[in-house]
Amino acid sequence: MLDRRILRLIQDIVGEAYVSTTDSDRLCYSYDATQRRHRPDAVVWPADAEQISRLLKLANAEQIPVYPRGAGSGFSGGSLPIQGGLALVTTRLNRILRIDQENLIAEAEPGVVTEDLQQAVEALGLFYPPDPASLKFSTLGGNVAECAGGPRCVKYGVTKDYVLGLEVVLPQGDIIRTGGETMKGVVGYDLTKLLVGSEGTLGVITRIILKLLPLPEAKKTLLVLFDSIDGAAKAVAAVIGAKIIPATLEFMDATTIDCVRRATDLELPAAARALLIIEVDGDASSIEIQAGRIEQIVAPLGVVDIRIAATAEESEALWQVRRSVSPSLRKVNPDKFNEDICVPRSRLPEMIRIIEEISARLQIPIINFGHAGDGNIHVNIMVDKAEPGQKQKAEQAIEEIFAATLKLGGTISGEHGIGLTKAPYIPLELETGAVACMKAIKQALDPNNILNPGKIFLEN
Amino acid sequence: MKTDVEKAQLKTLADYRPQMAQCVKCGLCRAHCPVFAERGRETAVARGKITLAQALLDGDIGPDDKVAESLSQCLLCGTCSRHCPNQVPVDSMVLAARRELAAHRGRSLLSRSLAAVLRRPRLMQMLAFGVPRFAGLLFHRVPRQSGLRLRFSLPMVSRQRSLPAFARNSFRRSHAEYHPGNPDRPLVALFTGCMINFIYPQAGEGALRALTALGFNVVIPRDQGCCGLPALSAGDGATAGELAANNLRAFSLHNPAHIVALCASCHSGMTRYFCDLGPAYEKLSLRVTDIHTLLVDAGLEAVLQGLPRPATVPGAALHLPCHLRHDPQQAAAPGRLLDALTSTDWVPMDRSEACCGLGGTFSLYHYATSQRLGAIKAEAFRQSGADRLVTACPGCIMQLQDSLDQAGLPQRACHILELLGEALEDVQKLALPASSPTIRAEQKSNL
Numbered sequence: 001m002l003d004r005r006i007l008r009l010i011q012d013i014v015g016e017a018y019v020s021t022t023d024s025d026r027l028c029y030s031y032d033a034t035q036r037r038h039r040p041d042a043v044v045w046p047a048d049a050e051q052i053s054r055l056l057k058l059a060n061a062e063q064i065p066v067y068p069r070g071a072g073s074g075f076s077g078g079s080l081p082i083q084g085g086l087a088l089v090t091t092r093l094n095r096i097l098r099i100d101q102e103n104l105i106a107e108a109e110p111g112v113v114t115e116d117l118q119q120a121v122e123a124l125g126l127f128y129p130p131d132p133a134s135l136k137f138s139t140l141g142g143n144v145a146e147c148a149g150g151p152r153c154v155k156y157g158v159t160k161d162y163v164l165g166l167e168v169v170l171p172q173g174d175i176i177r178t179g180g181e182t183m184k185g186v187v188g189y190d191l192t193k194l195l196v197g198s199e200g201t202l203g204v205i206t207r208i209i210l211k212l213l214p215l216p217e218a219k220k221t222l223l224v225l226f227d228s229i230d231g232a233a234k235a236v237a238a239v240i241g242a243k244i245i246p247a248t249l250e251f252m253d254a255t256t257i258d259c260v261r262r263a264t265d266l267e268l269p270a271a272a273r274a275l276l277i278i279e280v281d282g283d284a285s286s287i288e289i290q291a292g293r294i295e296q297i298v299a300p301l302g303v304v305d306i307r308i309a310a311t312a313e314e315s316e317a318l319w320q321v322r323r324s325v326s327p328s329l330r331k332v333n334p335d336k337f338n339e340d341i342c343v344p345r346s347r348l349p350e351m352i353r354i355i356e357e358i359s360a361r362l363q364i365p366i367i368n369f370g371h372a373g374d375g376n377i378h379v380n381i382m383v384d385k386a387e388p389g390q391k392q393k394a395e396q397a398i399e400e401i402f403a404a405t406l407k408l409g410g411t412i413s414g415e416h417g418i419g420l421t422k423a424p425y426i427p428l429e430l431e432t433g434a435v436a437c438m439k440a441i442k443q444a445l446d447p448n449n450i451l452n453p454g455k456i457f458l459e460n
Numbered sequence: 461m462k463t464d465v466e467k468a469q470l471k472t473l474a475d476y477r478p479q480m481a482q483c484v485k486c487g488l489c490r491a492h493c494p495v496f497a498e499r500g501r502e503t504a505v506a507r508g509k510i511t512l513a514q515a516l517l518d519g520d521i522g523p524d525d526k527v528a529e530s531l532s533q534c535l536l537c538g539t540c541s542r543h544c545p546n547q548v549p550v551d552s553m554v555l556a557a558r559r560e561l562a563a564h565r566g567r568s569l570l571s572r573s574l575a576a577v578l579r580r581p582r583l584m585q586m587l588a589f590g591v592p593r594f595a596g597l598l599f600h601r602v603p604r605q606s607g608l609r610l611r612f613s614l615p616m617v618s619r620q621r622s623l624p625a626f627a628r629n630s631f632r633r634s635h636a637e638y639h640p641g642n643p644d645r646p647l648v649a650l651f652t653g654c655m656i657n658f659i660y661p662q663a664g665e666g667a668l669r670a671l672t673a674l675g676f677n678v679v680i681p682r683d684q685g686c687c688g689l690p691a692l693s694a695g696d697g698a699t700a701g702e703l704a705a706n707n708l709r710a711f712s713l714h715n716p717a718h719i720v721a722l723c724a725s726c727h728s729g730m731t732r733y734f735c736d737l738g739p740a741y742e743k744l745s746l747r748v749t750d751i752h753t754l755l756v757d758a759g760l761e762a763v764l765q766g767l768p769r770p771a772t773v774p775g776a777a778l779h780l781p782c783h784l785r786h787d788p789q790q791a792a793a794p795g796r797l798l799d800a801l802t803s804t805d806w807v808p809m810d811r812s813e814a815c816c817g818l819g820g821t822f823s824l825y826h827y828a829t830s831q832r833l834g835a836i837k838a839e840a841f842r843q844s845g846a847d848r849l850v851t852a853c854p855g856c857i858m859q860l861q862d863s864l865d866q867a868g869l870p871q872r873a874c875h876i877l878e879l880l881g882e883a884l885e886d887v888q889k890l891a892l893p894a895s896s897p898t899i900r901a902e903q904k905s906n907l
Contacts, residue, residue: 022524022526023515023520023521023522023524023526023527024503024512024521024524024526024527024529024530025501025502025503025526027508027511027512027515027520027521028501028502028503028508028511028512028530029502030511031485031507031511032485032487033484033485033486033487034485035484035485071487071490072485072487072502073486073487073490091500092500113491115491134486134487134488136488136491137487137488137490137491138487326545327545327546327547330482330546334481
């Protein structure tokens with residue numbers, strides 16, 4: 001618990017209304033989408049970089065852990081205050097500072113909700129592509145800290161590809177700027193790239209300069225049902241081989257289709273053992289050509305059915321199939337372990353088959369869907385933790401899946417980050433030398449281990 | 461008299477444990493909760509309230525002021541549940557948590573005052589009649605505006621709020637109990653709700669006119685009372701249960717094929733909450749329909765479209781009450797009627813589905829937040845350029861009128877039933893064949 005003296009010092013920095021030690025606030029800032037709970041000793045809502053700087057200086061002087069937090073919607077526990085201390089909520093820094101239509105950049109504070117920025121730039125005919133599933137509520141700060149991805153990444157890249165510059169409060173309270181407003185810049189180390197995806201362990205982001213694109217004129221959605229996962233995988237390779245990069249290339253495997261069919265009244269024939277949702281974007285004439293070519297390319301690959309949306313409503317109806325996955329999952333089993341492995345896209349069918357084998361052997365349902373275009377699979381291991389032995393089985397499945405992923409040249413996390421939940425598995429993927437290098441960076445910037453301690457690297 | 465009716469059994473907070481477990485803390489409620497949009501704190505959003513309710517059950521937190529404050533921060537609009545991937549019934553859970561808190565902390569002044577009035581129809585009647593007489597003392601007319609504003613503070617009612625005037629005569633008192641129609645047509649019972657009975661009788665008038673025009677036999681059960689939602693909202697389960705038992709008795713007596721609610725909130729009170737109270741309640745609640753849905757099903761659109769169209773018609777914007785949004789068919793009904801009216805043009809309005817910000821007792825506790833939500837609505841209305849703001853719930857009307865007044869807009873908010881009443885003023889009973897309309901009334905069995 002914080003003693004009264006420290007609480008008073010925090011009040012002096014942020015004002016009385018913006019720090020709380022009540023049980024209800026401590027409980028309500030104890031969780032994220034991992035559903036784990038760790039109560040902070042206090043919750044603070046600073047107004048700006050200067051207050052954050054003073055808070056971090058105080059935290060260093062008093063040895064108080066500080067846990068930066070956006071919307072608290074992460075899937076790896078990045079914002080959980082596992083050692084108590086302060087939950088530092090950035091949602092008051094929520095201004096879009098400018099949208100520069102000549103240089104195609106936007107500058108925003110970390111508490112801006114991603115979709116709000118997207119709508120603001122789209123109103124001007126501009127485009128900020130990263131689209132994590134949480135974009136309606138997650139914040140830009142959180143997206144940058146975790147290097148969020150999303151379906152559109154296959155064509156447009158991930159968050160780090162759009163961050164040109166940052167203002168950051170370093171763990172000891174210094175405020176620095178990295179990068180800038182230009183598309184190019186090679187002066188010194190690329191601290192911007194280092195900070196993107198650093199999961200709140202190296203600094204608190206207080207300003208973000210983002211690259212924008214022109215908004216594509218139109219898009220067209222195709223839903224293709226295949227008789228096997230191989231057909232779907234071949235389709236992905238064939239489409240990309242034909243030099244068409246769709247804006248999204250989402251897949252669902254047989255277990256996912258069965259799950260959605262059981263839970264909804266969406267029309268999905270039993271013969272469909274895999275599906276792709278392919279969306280192309282661009283100018284109106286080019287998307288017609290692209291869609292037509294895709295239709296031809298996939299036709300010989302065991303297509304059960306192909307549906308092409310002619311209107312925005314029809315497109316929405318096709319996406320409904322993908323959106324129903326999440327709610328349908330709970331009907332399989334109450335608890336899920338949600339992993340987001342990524343393999344080279346050509347290895348996707350192999351990976352799915354390995355997961356199917358693990359699922360059958362351990363007798364637990366594993367439901368796979370995700371971003372086929374970039375080989376990013378959301379592996380959902382569905383268990384009932386109340387049943388003895390299930391949790392252990394899930395953990396065994398995760399370990400086997402991670403091992404197989406790495407063997408196929410993949411990575412254990414495509415877009416969710418390491419945080420807490422995946423920290424034990426880091427040694428599987430990273431060489432000791434690489435881990436030592438990362439720890440040296442952390443040690444240099446945060447010698448007192450104040451900022452988000454206990455994340456990414458296990459402490460013992 | 462009180463023994464012949466099944467006692468209403470409300471769920472306890474512990475009954476909601478499985479639903480609490482369904483909340484996976486994904487955070488999607490942050491994108492949809494109107495209160496969170498204003499407050500910005502996790503204690504104001506659904507997953508926070510669920511966390512607190514669960515902690516309360518588990519003894520991880522005491523029933524302290526902060527918990528009570530957090531659980532009072534809910535409009536019961538259901539927007540979060542509709543978007544929730546796991547459809548967690550947040551509103552029912554919040555109500556159960558408020559009852560739990562009341563059990564620990566004792567009921568609030570507001571809750572006790574509400575109970576005192578709601579449980580005594582005669583007192584309500586007396587107040588309703590008394591108020592116009594003393595209105596001059598209590599309120600001062602807001603110039604050019606249709607609401608009233610308090611001269612001095614009443615507990616929990618902001619002086620800034622413009623309040624509607626009570627009608628000279630209540631709707632139920634000024635109408636016969638039975639209104640015979642075509643003998644081949646089913647019997648429809650009107651659930652008037654308190655606000656239409658005492659404040660907006662012209663909406664009741666409109667409903668009666670529309671139903672009789674369609675040939676329905678109509679009964680307005682004398683002994684009906686409050687639906688119980690205000691008591692539930694204030695955490696007073698006992699009063700809500702008594703009121704429900706009273707309504708069960710009052711409506712069962714007539715054995716109507718349909719019970720139509722004229723107020724979206726009463727409709728949700730009589731369906732979503734009422735049905736949980738026990739088998740007899742559930743059975744009765746199956747007969748409850750929202751009036752607009754019944755009118756659409758019974759073919760009123762065609763009747764309206766056949767009415768003459770005046771040379772110039774005013775534009776009306778539609779606000780869809782949260783309590784009608786649970787079912788798509790029901791949500792579409794007020795718009796379909798408005799569209800069919802030849803006396804009004806339906807003007808599109810931004811955010812027509814966003815909550816007005818009343819939320820029953822919410823606006824009493826959190827008038828500032830409620831006002832900010834209302835201001836967003838008023839601005840959307842101003843931009844629509846409409847002449848009237850039409851809705852399907854008297855609670856919304858009161859809030860919307862206040863919001864228009866606060867924004868300095870001269871226009872009126874009214875019930876769509878009022879417009880129907882005006883349009884159907886000269887229409888005689890229509891000779892509709894008994895078989896033509898498709899009515900959602902499968903239940904003809906005895907109660």
